[in-house]
Amino acid sequence: MDEVDELWGQDRRCIPHRSKVLHLRKMPDTTCHMSISLDGFVAGPDQTREQPLGMRGRELHSWHLDDERATDADAAAAGWLMRPRGAYVMGRNMFGPIRGEWDEDWRGWWGPEPPYHAPVFVLTHHAHEPIEMEGGTTFHFVTDGFDAAYAQARETAGENGVDIAGGASTVRQALTAGVIDELALDIAPVLLGSGERIFDGVESFGFEPVEVLHSPLATHIRYRRTG
Amino acid sequence: MDEVDELWGQDRRCIPHRSKVLHLRKMPDTTCHMSISLDGFVAGPDQTREQPLGMRGRELHSWHLDDERATDADAAAAGWLMRPRGAYVMGRNMFGPIRGEWDEDWRGWWGPEPPYHAPVFVLTHHAHEPIEMEGGTTFHFVTDGFDAAYAQARETAGENGVDIAGGASTVRQALTAGVIDELALDIAPVLLGSGERIFDGVESFGFEPVEVLHSPLATHIRYRRTG
Numbered sequence: 001m002d003e004v005d006e007l008w009g010q011d012r013r014c015i016p017h018r019s020k021v022l023h024l025r026k027m028p029d030t031t032c033h034m035s036i037s038l039d040g041f042v043a044g045p046d047q048t049r050e051q052p053l054g055m056r057g058r059e060l061h062s063w064h065l066d067d068e069r070a071t072d073a074d075a076a077a078a079g080w081l082m083r084p085r086g087a088y089v090m091g092r093n094m095f096g097p098i099r100g101e102w103d104e105d106w107r108g109w110w111g112p113e114p115p116y117h118a119p120v121f122v123l124t125h126h127a128h129e130p131i132e133m134e135g136g137t138t139f140h141f142v143t144d145g146f147d148a149a150y151a152q153a154r155e156t157a158g159e160n161g162v163d164i165a166g167g168a169s170t171v172r173q174a175l176t177a178g179v180i181d182e183l184a185l186d187i188a189p190v191l192l193g194s195g196e197r198i199f200d201g202v203e204s205f206g207f208e209p210v211e212v213l214h215s216p217l218a219t220h221i222r223y224r225r226t227g
Numbered sequence: 228m229d230e231v232d233e234l235w236g237q238d239r240r241c242i243p244h245r246s247k248v249l250h251l252r253k254m255p256d257t258t259c260h261m262s263i264s265l266d267g268f269v270a271g272p273d274q275t276r277e278q279p280l281g282m283r284g285r286e287l288h289s290w291h292l293d294d295e296r297a298t299d300a301d302a303a304a305a306g307w308l309m310r311p312r313g314a315y316v317m318g319r320n321m322f323g324p325i326r327g328e329w330d331e332d333w334r335g336w337w338g339p340e341p342p343y344h345a346p347v348f349v350l351t352h353h354a355h356e357p358i359e360m361e362g363g364t365t366f367h368f369v370t371d372g373f374d375a376a377y378a379q380a381r382e383t384a385g386e387n388g389v390d391i392a393g394g395a396s397t398v399r400q401a402l403t404a405g406v407i408d409e410l411a412l413d414i415a416p417v418l419l420g421s422g423e424r425i426f427d428g429v430e431s432f433g434f435e436p437v438e439v440l441h442s443p444l445a446t447h448i449r450y451r452r453t454g
Contacts, residue, residue, distance in 0.1 A: 039426040040267045187414075190451060191432045199266040205418045209444040216435040221446055223416060 007123050030154075032171055033081045033184040034163040034198060035060040035218070041120035041195035042168050049097040052109060060188045063217040077220035080184050081166050086101035087156025088120040089149050095122045095139065102128055108139065116165075121149040146173040149173035152183060175202045181225045183207055186218040243376040257381075259391040259398055260308045261289040261425060262445070268422035269395050276324040279336060281422050287415045290444040300440035301359050304447035307411050312386025315347040318397035322349045329355055330406065335366065343392075346383050348376040350397060373400040395423035402429045408436055408452045413445040 036042050036059055044054030051057065058065070064081070065075040076177040093099075096106040108114055113135040121140050128141040142149040153162045173196070174180050207223035214220065263269050264287055271281030278284065285292070290301040290306070320326075323333040335341055340362040347366050355368040369376040380389045391401040401407050402425070434450035441447065 008278075038432060039424075039429075067334055103359075134236075144246050189435050191426050191429055192431065199265075201420075202418055203420065205416055206264060208416050209441045209446050212439050212441040212446055213347055214436045214439040214448070217450055219436050219446065221441070 001119070001127070001132065011117055011167040019080045020198040023076070025216060030066070030162045030164065030179050031085065031176075031180045031184070032180045033172060033186075034166060034171060035063070035186040035188060036198070037190045037195075039191045039193065040197050041192040042171070042198050043196040044192050045194045047093070047097075047196075052097065056190070056192055057195065059190045059192075060186070062188065062218075063186055063200045063215060067183075067217055069216045070214070073215045073220060075185055076213055077218070078116070078186070080222065082115070084160070084161040085116075086160025087118050087153040088116050088163050089146070089153050089170060090120055090122050090165040091167045092122055094165060094167040094170070095120075095124075101126055107131055107133065110137075113137070116214045118160075119153070121153045121156075123149050130138060145178065146170065151176070151180060168198050171198045172177060172200065175199070175205075178227075183223040184225070185221050187221065188218050189216075237313040256400075256408045257389045257391065257406050258312065258409045258411070259407045260413075261393060261398060262290070262413040262415060263425070264415055264417045264419045264422075266418045266420065267426065268419040269393070269398070269425050270423040271419050272421045274320070274324075279324065283417070283419055284422065286417045287413070289415065289443060290447075292451060294444055296443045298442040300442045300447060302445060303416050303440055304411070304413055304445070307447070307449065309342070311387070312345060312390040313387025314345050314380040314429060315343050315390050315392045316380050316401070317347055317349050317392040318372070318394045319349055321392060321394040321397070322347075322351075326356055328353055333429075334358055334360065340364070345387075346380070347392070348380045348383075350376050351364075357411070359435075373397065373404065376402075377401070377404070377406055395425050398425045399427065399429060402432075404424070405454075409451045412448050412450070414448065416443075416444050 021071040034042050037113040042060070044057040060092040063070055064078045095108055098104065098106050103213070112133060114133050114137040117136040119138050119140055121142050123146060124141050124143060127143050140152070142152065149161065164171055164180060206225055207224050208227045209221050210224045212219065242259055261269050269287070271284040274281040280287070291305045304312055322335055325331065325333050339360060341360050341364040344363040347364060348369050349366050350373060351368050351370060354370050356370070358366040360366070367379070369379065377389065391407060433452055433454045435453050436448050437444065437451045440447040
């Protein structure tokens with residue numbers, strides 16, 4: 001199993017379809033969930049098609065990738081990550097390894113049935129027709145910036161809420177725009193030394209921790225917006 | 228009350244002397260406890276005599292500085308911070324604001340009875356006679372580097388263990404040297420944007436979280452060395 005399959009394979013298997021029961025619950029409006037190193041990186045340097053999270057980036061995700069040291073705390077945090085949302089906003093580098101013009105038929109890292117089961121609005125400078133996948137995921141490509149993509153996602157999601165799926169640049173834009181209501185961080189006891197940061201240039205935080213779980217593999221913190 | 232008094236005054240009041248009961252307990256060998264922003268800074272930029280923790284650095288310490296939102300979790304973490312140790316290693320910038328030659332009779336930020344109650348080995352490039360304070364604290368000045376200061380602290384501390392008191396540069400040296408057995412971090416929900424980092428240049432971590440507490444003001448994580 002290569003890194004790409006390993007990263008996404010498990011999620012693909014375990015994601016439930018949105019249930020009608022969950023539809024009735026009040027969900028936080030806009031969420032974001034990122035795994036991060038103790039020195040602040042959400043991906044290592046040198047991201048490639050073979051290593052989409054960059055050098056050693058996979059170490060941030062041990063807590064939900066079949067590591068034998070994982071505990072119930074990790075399972076609970078995986079539940080936060082995988083809960084159904086009404087729509088997603090995603091950066092193009094998270095969608096795939098292609099830069100510049102679309103020169104191949106890339107359909108995401110996640111196989112025929114991605115784990116989103118909802119519209120995903122992908123930020124890009126290069127227009128592309130929507131891509132409809134199995135299981136309810138459709139990738140829409142938005143060329144007029146984060147605010148436009150977020151507005152479309154909100155309108156589509158309705159009461160089911162939006163998730164900012166990543167990567168680092170998209171999360172930075174969402175934090176700067178102040179749209180995230182709940183931010184979950186899995187702080188892995190790992191130092192990457194370089195890579196992609198989510199807080200660079202974000203001037204104020206405005207969240208407080210409301211729930212914290214931990215295992216040997218990560219400290220999972222749910223932050224709620226205070227402002 | 229100015230920032231300096233506010234920062235250290237409370238600790239000075241509440242620190243107990245080492246009790247004989249605690250002497251009998253097995254303590255971790257070498258500890259370190261730092262308050263840190265979510266973006267990785269243990270002090271803000273522009274550290275001065277009036278603002279020893281730099282711009283906005285005090286926000287990292289709200290959890291133990293009489294903030295009304297503090298909870299029992301914060302009190303427990305303050306207990307980790309204030310437990311008695313056999314000796315301390317401290318960087319010169321933590322000891323005081325003087326740079327270069329000693330040009331005044333500086334005796335630390337902490338008044339006549341500092342909260343250490345044990346020998347404190349201060350790293351400096353400028354030799355100085357020891358300074359004996361009330362309550363068992365003596366500042367010793369070490370000019371031949373971290374390893375020498377740590378060796379002296381260990382020898383002095385015996386079974387009571389050494390604490391790496393800070394600041395950032397001294398903690399980086401201790402992490403790089405691999406001498407810390409237990410690292411406690413108080414992660415404040417604050418972004419400082421710039422200042423002093425403790426993990427820059429530290430290549431591997433080698434700790435796992437063993438206890439985590441949280442309040443609205445901080446997530447307190449005790450890490451134990453795994454290697």
